[in-house]
Amino acid sequence: MEKKDSIKLNKAKPQNFIKNIIEKDLSMNKNDERVHTRFPPEPNGYLHIGHAKSICLNFGLASEYKGLCNLRFDDTNPTKEEVEYIESIKLDIRWLGFNWGDRLFYASDYFDKLYEYANQLIKSKKAYVCSLSTGEIKEYRGTLTQPGRNSPYRSRSVKENLGLFKRMRAGEFKEGEHVLRAKIDMESPNLNMRDPVIYRIIHESHHRTGNKWCIYPMYDFAHCLEDSIERITHSICTLEFEDHRPLYDWFLEQLNLFHPQQIEFARLNLSYTVLSKRKLLELVKYGYVTGWDDPRMPTIAGFRRRGYTPESIHDFSERIGVAKRDSLVDVALLEHCVREDLNKRAMRVMAVLRPLRLIIDNYPEHKVEEIEAVNNPEDISMGTRKIPFSRVLYIEQEDFRENPPKKYFRLFPGQEVRLKHAYYIKCEKVIKDEKTGEVKELHCTYDPESRGGGTADGRKVRGTLHWVSAAHSVKAEVNLYDRLFIKENPVDCDKNSDFKEYINHNSVETLKSCMVEPGLANAVPGSRFQFLRHGYFCVDSSKGKLVFNRTVQLRDTWAKIEKSIKDRKGS
RNA sequence: UGGGGUGUAGCCAAGCGGUAAGGCACCGGUUUUUGGAGCCGGUAUUCGGAGGUUCGAAUCCUCCCACCCCAGCCA
Numbered sequence: 001m002e003k004k005d006s007i008k009l010n011k012a013k014p015q016n017f018i019k020n021i022i023e024k025d026l027s028m029n030k031n032d033e034r035v036h037t038r039f040p041p042e043p044n045g046y047l048h049i050g051h052a053k054s055i056c057l058n059f060g061l062a063s064e065y066k067g068l069c070n071l072r073f074d075d076t077n078p079t080k081e082e083v084e085y086i087e088s089i090k091l092d093i094r095w096l097g098f099n100w101g102d103r104l105f106y107a108s109d110y111f112d113k114l115y116e117y118a119n120q121l122i123k124s125k126k127a128y129v130c131s132l133s134t135g136e137i138k139e140y141r142g143t144l145t146q147p148g149r150n151s152p153y154r155s156r157s158v159k160e161n162l163g164l165f166k167r168m169r170a171g172e173f174k175e176g177e178h179v180l181r182a183k184i185d186m187e188s189p190n191l192n193m194r195d196p197v198i199y200r201i202i203h204e205s206h207h208r209t210g211n212k213w214c215i216y217p218m219y220d221f222a223h224c225l226e227d228s229i230e231r232i233t234h235s236i237c238t239l240e241f242e243d244h245r246p247l248y249d250w251f252l253e254q255l256n257l258f259h260p261q262q263i264e265f266a267r268l269n270l271s272y273t274v275l276s277k278r279k280l281l282e283l284v285k286y287g288y289v290t291g292w293d294d295p296r297m298p299t300i301a302g303f304r305r306r307g308y309t310p311e312s313i314h315d316f317s318e319r320i321g322v323a324k325r326d327s328l329v330d331v332a333l334l335e336h337c338v339r340e341d342l343n344k345r346a347m348r349v350m351a352v353l354r355p356l357r358l359i360i361d362n363y364p365e366h367k368v369e370e371i372e373a374v375n376n377p378e379d380i381s382m383g384t385r386k387i388p389f390s391r392v393l394y395i396e397q398e399d400f401r402e403n404p405p406k407k408y409f410r411l412f413p414g415q416e417v418r419l420k421h422a423y424y425i426k427c428e429k430v431i432k433d434e435k436t437g438e439v440k441e442l443h444c445t446y447d448p449e450s451r452g453g454g455t456a457d458g459r460k461v462r463g464t465l466h467w468v469s470a471a472h473s474v475k476a477e478v479n480l481y482d483r484l485f486i487k488e489n490p491v492d493c494d495k496n497s498d499f500k501e502y503i504n505h506n507s508v509e510t511l512k513s514c515m516v517e518p519g520l521a522n523a524v525p526g527s528r529f530q531f532l533r534h535g536y537f538c539v540d541s542s543k544g545k546l547v548f549n550r551t552v553q554l555r556d557t558w559a560k561i562e563k564s565i566k567d568r569k570g571s
Numbered sequence: 572u573g574g575g576g577u578g579u580a581g582c583c584a585a586g587c588g589g590u591a592a593g594g595c596a597c598c599g600g601u602u603u604u605u606g607g608a609g610c611c612g613g614u615a616u617u618c619g620g621a622g623g624u625u626c627g628a629a630u631c632c633u634c635c636c637a638c639c640c641c642a643g644c645c646a
Contacts, residue, residue: 015585042646077645134644143642145573179644189574191642200644219646243575243641264576266639271582277646319594321584323577326639330582333595343608378608409606418604453604464604533605558606 016322018057018263022065022234025261031233035067038232039093040223042074043085043207045277046292046299047092049313049334050268056317057265058236059098070230071100074107076222078206086207088292092300096310107217107226108208114217114225115169117255118180118199122161126254127198128154129164130181137179140186141194148186148194168201171214175201182221184250192247196220224248225257232260238267239324268320269328272483273298274490274499288503289484295540295549296484296507306481307528307538307551309345312338328489335552342528342536342551347375347382350420350466351516351531351548353478355394357441357470360425363391368469373421387517389422392470394515396533399465400442402430407561409462411442417463420532424450424461466532473515476546478537480509514548521546530554 026033037058041051062069071093075081093100121127130153132140142148156164168178180199188194198221203214224247227235235248242264252259269275274283275298283289283297293301303313316337320329350373370386395411404412411417416426429443449455453464487493487502516531523529525541528551535553539546 020587040646044646074646080645137644138642141642143573146642147573148642176644191574194642197644202644216644218644223646239576240640241646245575266577319583321594323584325577325584327583330595333583336595339607348605374604377603377605407606420604461604463606466605530605530607533607535607554605554607556606561606 017324018061018234018236018265018322019064021261021263022061025233026065034231034233035062035065036069036231036233037062037067037236038070038072038227038230040072040074040226041089042077042080043082043089044077044080045085045281046088046301048275048277048280048297048299049270049303049316050275050298051092052096052300052313053268053317053320054236054238055093055096055098056314057322060317061234061236067233068103069098069100070103070105070232072105072107072226072230074219074223074226075206075208076107076217076219078202078204078216081207083207088301092304095300095304096313103230105226105230106208107222108206110222110226110229111209111213111217113229114222115215117225117251118217118221119162119165120255121182121198121251122165122180123158124254125158125183127161127180127182128156129161129168129178130154130195130197131178134176137197141191142186144191147188150186151181151195154183154195165199168199168215169213171203173201175203177201180215182247182250184247190243190246192220192244193250196247220244220247221251224251224260224262225255227260228252228257231258235260235262237262237264239264239326240267264324265322266324266326269326269489269491270298270334271328271331271488272485272490273331274485276491279491279499282500283484286500288500295479296481298484305538305540306549307342307536308338309341309528312341315341331483338536338552339554342530344378345376346528346530346536348373348377348530348532349517349520350387350468351476351478351514351520351534351537352394352396352466352468352473353480353511353514353531353534354397355513355515356397356400356439358393358395358425358467359441359443360391360393360446361428361443362445365391367391368472371421385519387421387519388469388472389419390469390471393419393467394470394473395419395442395465395467397439399463400427400439402439405562405565407565410465411463415463416461417465418450418453418461419467420464421453422451422467423447423453424455468515468517470515472518474518474521474546476514476516476520476548478511478514478548478550479540480511480550482507482509516546516548 039055039058059069130151132151140149179197181195182198184193186194198218199215202216205211245262248262292299293305295306316334369389371389372384373387375382399410401412411427413427418424423446425444425446427444431441433440484507485502486504490499490502523539525539528538531537536551537548540549
């Protein structure tokens with residue numbers, strides 16, 4: 001009994017090290033028992049599934065502990081940022097179902113304050129204007145194994161620094177002429193502490209502050225202060241910032257400000273794709289994909305167009321957990337998450353992707369019947385619909401074999417199968433192209449007593465095929481997607497090769513002559529369906545044409561059996 | 572040969588001195604008008620390795636090994 005209860009509890013509340021920290025803080029009354037997180041993207045690209053993990057984490061933690069989560073654009077570098085990205089990021093977060101309320105902030109909102117803090121550091125002799133060139137700064141910094149050397153400008157007077165910094169701001173200098181640096185320790189084993197640059201001159205217009213500024217704060221200086229200003233309690237970021245934490249803490253201590261806690265977790269890696277803005281940008285720029293929202297892209301926009309649901313992405317991010325270990329999550333888990341979600345929600349329809357004509361010889365020529373079909377066997381409340389049935393149908397090419405392999409229980413000469421929702425049919429004759437030998441059409445007979453898919457004599461058939469009535473079906477285009485890369489971890493390559501070498505050049509197959517049941521003619525863009533026995537598909541918005549994108553295939557046991565038969569033969 | 576991290580099944584991941592959760596994948600079986608879904612069952616004598624402490628170690632100690640991150644005026 002007791003064991004059962006504890007299992008239930010674990011299931012209901014999976015733990016991770018961040019929750020442990022928060023719960024400990026809460027129990028010690030730290031931060032007045034507040035939990036306040038933030039999601040701080042730089043608007044320099046589209047969000048991907050790795051960001052979704054961070055979004056779910058930050059907003060999820062806030063809601064679980066009755067706290068708040070801010071959205072903050074970390075726009076401290078005008079050379080890389082664009083308004084287009086801001087809009088896409090907001091859209092993606094909303095689509096995921098999160099709400100930042102009235103807490104939308106920008107780092108650039110704090111430029112005045114940040115400038116004040118910098119002056120304060122100068123006054124307390126903790127910052128100085130350095131006039132070394134970029135190359136010289138690098139040289140003075142030393143290496144991983146050798147300590148750095150003090151800049152000759154390190155001992156400038158407070159007065160001189162104040163004056164120079166003011167003139168930097170006034171635009172009196174060219175880019176690179178001077179920087180403001182924190183005065184810490186050039187011999188620190190942590191490179192980040194060797195007098196890091198905290199302000200640099202950039203003569204470029206900023207998307208929000210225009211030409212008001214020509215000096216911009218660096219991440220390390222700005223981020224901790226932004227967090228502090230917003231009274232963030234837990235500042236969650238990825239592992240590569242672990243080395244920056246001492247600096248994060250240093251600024252807050254020097255300025256004696258509210259001190260959020262930085263916590264680092266491992267970023268998401270997903271098999272058979274890449275998750276870095278730089279690499280995704282390359283795919284877009286060089287035309288490997290059609291854009292940031294190409295359904296093959298691991299971007300949130302891509303998954304949306306692919307037919308993924310926000311719920312499935314939440315579920316995924318819950319299941320992968322949060323830890324500090326570098327990991328490569330199997331994309332099969334993500335696929336499982338959408339299947340599970342869509343299985344419960346998607347309406348079943350029949351669509352023949354590669355049509356093969358089938359004529360029922362003993363069915364009256366002009367007769368049309370309306371067959372009732374269940375919309376979703378997982379959810380009877382979704383009701384039923386009528387589908388036309390007639391003498392000439394289309395079935396799937398792969399549902400017929402003239403010479404069936406072992407265990408094949410679809411249609412072949414002499415074999416009886418069921419047409420889903422309709423009748424039993426038996427294959428009587430195969431018409432082939434005389435020259436190519438290609439199967440052109442099938443002639444079958446049906447059992448009028450089997451309407452609805454069962455017979456009075458109770459005889460069983462193994463196979464059930466989907467079909468559409470030729471005269472009533474609607475033509476559609478279907479995009480079948482496969483993984484974008486052929487290598488599980490495309491980034492794992494030696495120095496002289498590139499991740500692009502592992503691109504799967506057959507990652508999309510477009511079928512232009514698919515036949516779908518008539519009810520789909522007016523399907524709304526974005527709506528999702530299960531194509532019976534195929535997978536989940538969603539309507540892509542495109543002018544005039546009916547286009548479906550395959551979200552994910554159904555599990556295919558037969559494909560596995562067939563493969564194992566082939567493998568056995570081969571060996 | 573500097574510093575910071577991380578090693579639990581094929582892939583994730585819990586575990587915090589009391590005798591290895593859970594999910595995905597995989598393999599059986601059952602059921603089925605989707606070769607889908609469901610249901611039932613199986614899969615780590617052992618936690619990177621070697622020592623040590625302890626009645627008892629994945630958990631504590633010591634040494635070793637492997638992998639990741641850091642030398643932007645990017646974030």
